[in-house]
Amino acid sequence: MDERQKIILILTSIGSFLTPFMGSSINIAIPEIGHEFLSSAILLSWVTTSYLLTSAILIVPMGRLADIRGRVGIFLSGVAIYTAGSLICTIAPSAEWLIVFRIIQGIGGAMLYATSIAIITSVFHAKERGMALGINVAFIYTGLTIGPFLGGIVTEFFGWRSIFYLNVLIGLFVLLAGMKYLKVPEIKEEMTRFDLPGSVLYAVTIFLLMIGFQELPSEPGIVLFALAGVSFIAFVYQENRAEYPVIRLSLFTKNRVFAFSNLAALINYSSTYAIGFLLSIYLQNVKGFSPFSAGTILIAQPIMQALFSPAMGKLSDKYPSRLLATAGMAMITIGLVPFANLGLETSVTFIIADLAFLGLGYALFSSPNTHAVMDSVNERCYGVASGILGTMRLSGMMVSMGISMFAFSLTIGRDPLSITDLAGLVSAIEIAFAIFAALCALGTIASYVRNPKKQNRTEDSS
Incomplete structure (x- = not known):
C-alpha cells in the first residue's frame, strides 16, 4: 500500500x-x-x-x-x-x-x-x-x-x-x-444519459416498501405494500426498455455472486441491527441498569467488530470470501440463539461474552461479503454496486426495527415501557431474537449457495 x-x-x-x-x-x-x-x-x-x-x-x-x-x-x-x-x-x-x-x-x-x-x-x-x-x-x-x-x-x-x-x-x-x-483515475460514462424515470421509480418503490413495513400489519401498511408492488413492476419495465438503466437487472439475474451476496447482507442487517435496541431495553427495564452502564455493556459487540474487521478483510484476500462470510453468518446465528432464551436471571457476564462473540462473527461476515460484492462486478458499475449494497444495509436496519415492533405488539401492545409487565417484556424480546436467529440461518444458506467458482465479469452482467 x-x-x-x-x-x-x-x-x-x-x-x-x-x-x-x-x-x-x-x-x-x-x-x-x-x-x-x-x-x-x-x-x-x-x-x-x-x-x-x-x-x-x-x-x-x-x-x-x-x-x-x-x-x-x-x-x-x-x-x-x-x-x-x-x-x-x-x-x-x-x-x-x-x-x-x-x-x-x-x-x-x-x-x-x-x-x-x-x-x-x-x-x-x-x-x-x-x-x-x-x-x-x-x-x-x-x-x-x-x-x-x-x-x-x-x-x-x-x-x-x-x-x-x-x-x-x-x-x-x-x-x-x-x-x-x-486524485483518482476514473473510467467515466460521460456519453451515457442518466435514467431519471428509473431513478424516480426506484426511489418511490423503496419509499413505499420502507414506510409500508413500518405500518404492518395494519390496512395502510398492506395498501402501501401493494402500491410498492405496482411501482416495482413499472420500475422493471422501465429498466428493461431503457438504453442506460439506473440498475442493470442482469446484475441479479446473471450474476449469482452479486445477487446472493446482497441477499445475505440484507438478511444480516435485518437480523442484527436491533440487537442494541432490544438489549438496551432489557438491561435498563429488566436489569435496572442506568443508560450509561447499559451503553458500556453494549459496546462489547462493535468493539470486536472494529478490532477484527481489518484482519478478516485481509483474510478475504487469501481465502474465498464465500466461505469466510458464511462462517461469520453461522457464528451470528449461534450467537443469537441464547438471546432468544433470555430470562430475568441471565447474567451480565454471559451477555457481554455473547455480544463479543457476535461482534467477531459480524467482522468475519461483513468485510469478506463486501469484498465478494465489489469483486463480482466490472469497474464501470462500482458506484451502482456500492449503492445497492448500501440499500441492503439501510433496508435491513428498518426491517430489523420493524420485526422488533411486531414482537412488542404481540405481547405488550402500546403500553408504556414504564408500566409493562416484565415477563411480557422479556417474552417480546425473546420472540424478536428467535425471529432474528431463524432469519440469520436462512442468510447462512444464502451466503453459502453463491457461486463458489470465479465468475467472469462482463459489461452486460455487471
Missing part, C-alpha cells in the same frame, strides 16, 4: 465514519431535543427516520450518477452537502425544521454511502482490496462504538447542537483534504 492509497483510504474511511457516528450519537440526544421542543415520541422518531429514509431512496441513483460523472466528484459533493446539512441543523428552531435539515444530511449521506467503497475498490488491487475494505468497515464500527459515548459527553456539557458542530468540523477536514489529495 503506497502513500497515495493510504491517504485515499483514510479520507474515504473518515467519510464512512461520519454517517454511523451521527446516527448513534444523535440517538443519545433525542430526549434533550424532545425536552427543548416539547415534541412527541412519534415526531422525534422522524429525526432519525428522515435521514435513514432519504439515504435509502437516493443511494442507488447517486451510485449510478457517480459511475457516469465520476465518484470522487460525487463523494466530495456529498461531504459538502452533509456538512452544510449538519451546520443548519445547529440553528433548527423546531423539531419539524430539524427533520427537514436531516433530510438534507441524508442526501449527502447517500452520496457518501454510494461512493466511498466504490473509490476504495477502484484504487486497490484485488489482492489488497479485502484488507482496505476491512479497514473501511472498522471505521464504520468505530463510529457506531464511540457515537453514544462521545455524543453523551458533548450533549451533557455543551447541548445537543454540539453533536452537529462536531460533524461540521470532521466534514470540513475531509472536504478540504479531499479536494487536495483525492
